[in-house]
Structures are given as C-alpha cells and as structure tokens.
Amino acid sequence: MRAIITEHRPDVAVLHLRGELDADSAGALHTVLSDLLKRPVPRIVVDLTDLKFCDSIGLSAFITSKEVIVSRGGWLSFAGPRPFMAQLLETIGLSRYFAIFPEVDDAIAAGQL
Secondary structure, eight states: OOEEEEEEETTEEEEEEEEEESTTTHHHHHHHHHHHTTSSSOEEEEEEEEEEEEOHHHHHHHHHHHHHHHHTTOEEEEEOOOHHHHHHHHHTTTTTTSEEESSHHHHHHHHTO
C-alpha cells in the first residue's frame, strides 16, 4: 500500500487507503487502527476509493478492529469501494458485517444518526 492518510473530522477518523492492502502492507494498517482504537468511542470511515487490491490479511485487520470498536459503542464503515472491492466484500459476506456507502460523507452522516 502506498499510503494510509488519516483525516480527523469532528468525532470521526477517515482512513484514505491507496494502492494495495496485502501481507506486506497490513502491518501499517494495524498500527493506524491500533492508534484509533485508543479513542474512547472510535468512529472510523475507511475510504476505499483508491484501494486497488485487498487480500484476506488486509480484511482481517478490519474484522478484528470492528469487534473492539463495537464493544466501545463505536462503528467502522466503508466508503467508495471500486467494483472489485464491492464484489469482494459481497462474495465473502462482509457486506452484511460492515456498512458500505458510496461516499465518505454518506458514511459519516449515517453514523451520526
């Protein structure tokens, strides 16, 4: 993965992922998510717009984090997946486990309800 950019909005962190999320880059994602999990009520939107590829190791980072986030009353949503990512999330059943939105602002608005 070329970059993980964290944007802090009021009460929400937005992770912008770029490139490929695989075994080589999952460690960087785990580090960023661990830092965000230190918030009292973590609210995270993962922007998938520029993510070109994701393997099972990358997906496991989100699954593991979500368990902690939900236990603290927070949420983690995805936004803007490319067709490949949308199909991957649907095929492996994660579209039922994570809320997926077309845009980051949509995810933020839904989380504030």
